[in-house]
Amino acid sequence: MSSDTLAKVPTAPEIPEPADAPRIVPQRRYGQWAAAVVVLALLGFAVNSVLRNEAFHWDVVADYVTSASILRGLWLTLWLTAVVMVLGFALGTLLAAFRLSANPVLRAVGWGYVWLFRSIPILVQLLLWFNIGALYPQVLGVKTVDLLSPVAVAIIGLTLHEAAYAAEVVRGGILSVDRGQIEAAQALGLSPGRRWWRIVLPQAMRAIVPPAGNMLIGTLKGTSIVSVIAVNDLLFSAQLIYHRTYQVIPLLMVATLWYAVVTSLLGIGQHYVERHYARGTENAR
Amino acid sequence: MSVMVDIRSVHKSFGSLDVLRGIDLQVRAGEVTVVLGPSGSGKSTLLRTINHLEKVDRGEISVDGVLMGYRRAGDKLYELREREVLRQRTRIGFVFQNFHLFPHLTVLENVVEAPVSALKRPRKAVVERAHRLLERVGLGDKADAYPRQLSGGQQQRVAIARALALEPTLLLFDEPTSALDPELVGEVLDVIRDLAAQGTTMIVVTHEIAFAREVADTVVFMADGRIVEQGPPDRVLGAPREERTRAFLAKVL
Numbered sequence: 001m002s003s004d005t006l007a008k009v010p011t012a013p014e015i016p017e018p019a020d021a022p023r024i025v026p027q028r029r030y031g032q033w034a035a036a037v038v039v040l041a042l043l044g045f046a047v048n049s050v051l052r053n054e055a056f057h058w059d060v061v062a063d064y065v066t067s068a069s070i071l072r073g074l075w076l077t078l079w080l081t082a083v084v085m086v087l088g089f090a091l092g093t094l095l096a097a098f099r100l101s102a103n104p105v106l107r108a109v110g111w112g113y114v115w116l117f118r119s120i121p122i123l124v125q126l127l128l129w130f131n132i133g134a135l136y137p138q139v140l141g142v143k144t145v146d147l148l149s150p151v152a153v154a155i156i157g158l159t160l161h162e163a164a165y166a167a168e169v170v171r172g173g174i175l176s177v178d179r180g181q182i183e184a185a186q187a188l189g190l191s192p193g194r195r196w197w198r199i200v201l202p203q204a205m206r207a208i209v210p211p212a213g214n215m216l217i218g219t220l221k222g223t224s225i226v227s228v229i230a231v232n233d234l235l236f237s238a239q240l241i242y243h244r245t246y247q248v249i250p251l252l253m254v255a256t257l258w259y260a261v262v263t264s265l266l267g268i269g270q271h272y273v274e275r276h277y278a279r280g281t282e283n284a285r
Numbered sequence: 286m287s288v289m290v291d292i293r294s295v296h297k298s299f300g301s302l303d304v305l306r307g308i309d310l311q312v313r314a315g316e317v318t319v320v321l322g323p324s325g326s327g328k329s330t331l332l333r334t335i336n337h338l339e340k341v342d343r344g345e346i347s348v349d350g351v352l353m354g355y356r357r358a359g360d361k362l363y364e365l366r367e368r369e370v371l372r373q374r375t376r377i378g379f380v381f382q383n384f385h386l387f388p389h390l391t392v393l394e395n396v397v398e399a400p401v402s403a404l405k406r407p408r409k410a411v412v413e414r415a416h417r418l419l420e421r422v423g424l425g426d427k428a429d430a431y432p433r434q435l436s437g438g439q440q441q442r443v444a445i446a447r448a449l450a451l452e453p454t455l456l457l458f459d460e461p462t463s464a465l466d467p468e469l470v471g472e473v474l475d476v477i478r479d480l481a482a483q484g485t486t487m488i489v490v491t492h493e494i495a496f497a498r499e500v501a502d503t504v505v506f507m508a509d510g511r512i513v514e515q516g517p518p519d520r521v522l523g524a525p526r527e528e529r530t531r532a533f534l535a536k537v538l
Contacts, residue, residue: 184385187336188399188451189375192367198398202389280388280431 060250073237074258081220084158092166099171117164126157130229154226169211173204205277213270217263234258289314289486295344304330306510315484319497322507328490332457336377337370349454375403378448382460384440386432393428396447418446422476438469442476458489494537498522506530
């Protein structure tokens, strides 16, 4: 209850306090103080050692952090993440619909997909797609190797992987919507499309956004795995430089800084998206 | 007066549980029918079969002369496509026990949604009408509130306004006051009473005996999936003929 509602409550007639009313003394929390001091000391020690360790070569980091090849790698990482998220969630939503379908065949296929692609390590999957030419040398008379560039392999592999997880996130979101909402929409004569876009999805989004935000950040950093198939992402660009200059640590710091910056921005974005979908709920502001 | 709802030998079971075991009921246009009965007697299921939220296993239901959910061809009934069922439903207002307002939409958007998206009415006219309907249920100042900010009684009145927005020929109420705190029941019954006075055809499933006595043209008493007896409230509630009815009334009165 807010203080102004309390203020409107008429005050009770003053009852004189007995002179010998005992004073209340809050418990002293010495343990909390001690824990805070220890943790701050350790933190200060760690930060100090990082900043003063010459081997980090922060001057080299500063030289490379906005260099053209790093920025090109960052750009590839960003759009690869965006493409994979969009395609992954589109396919994932379709799979969630399969898993919730009344059709037992679709349900089984949806379940099987999620089982399969959650079982295969993403690294193995990328290498499989990269070497798909060994399994299918030709597709429709075209050499498979010519058909699939490393970037195409990265998009396919990451999307298929992402979709399996997205399917579960979307399915969980749909299940979180009260069954009565759909019934009410049916009773009002709303079409299936309208029910989905206007009634179910906006309410499901409240349960979908937090894990989807998690997945987005995970995917952003997860794309760094495509460096194994020589796709020029942020990490691979840093690696190309340190293979030449041997400044391994500073260039890993360059990549890390950019991942941290983008992750922070995405976290802020997620906050606003969550607030949007909290309309009408107790958490709304 | 003409028959608005015509229910003929309707059967419905959930698995091995027979919920409706041959229901015949006619509701005349402009009348209020109140359905009473113990829990599990099938009264809510019957109400839900009328707008085809629940499919019947046998029998047929017509509303305003239109067969609900099926198309007759020869001696067979073919299930209608969903689009056609949805269109049929827009002529019937349904009020749920737990309101089922859309929590992410404002009160006004809740009321405006169906006429605009299901009936393709022009939004401006629908919004004007929605404001009038909200005035009518006493919530003219709550148009921009979200359902969660309202009391249960206010939410149920919004739900009634939402049902009325489709200009239905029939209103169905499924225990509209059962989820409400006792002090909020009156405001919802007032609205229903008001609608009755204006000649709206209604079927109300409820436990409010006093309300049934006052507002109903016909009281239907159900038990174990059958209609035990029906008639004017004075007769059914005042001088019930069946032992089942007497036993039920002795418990609730």
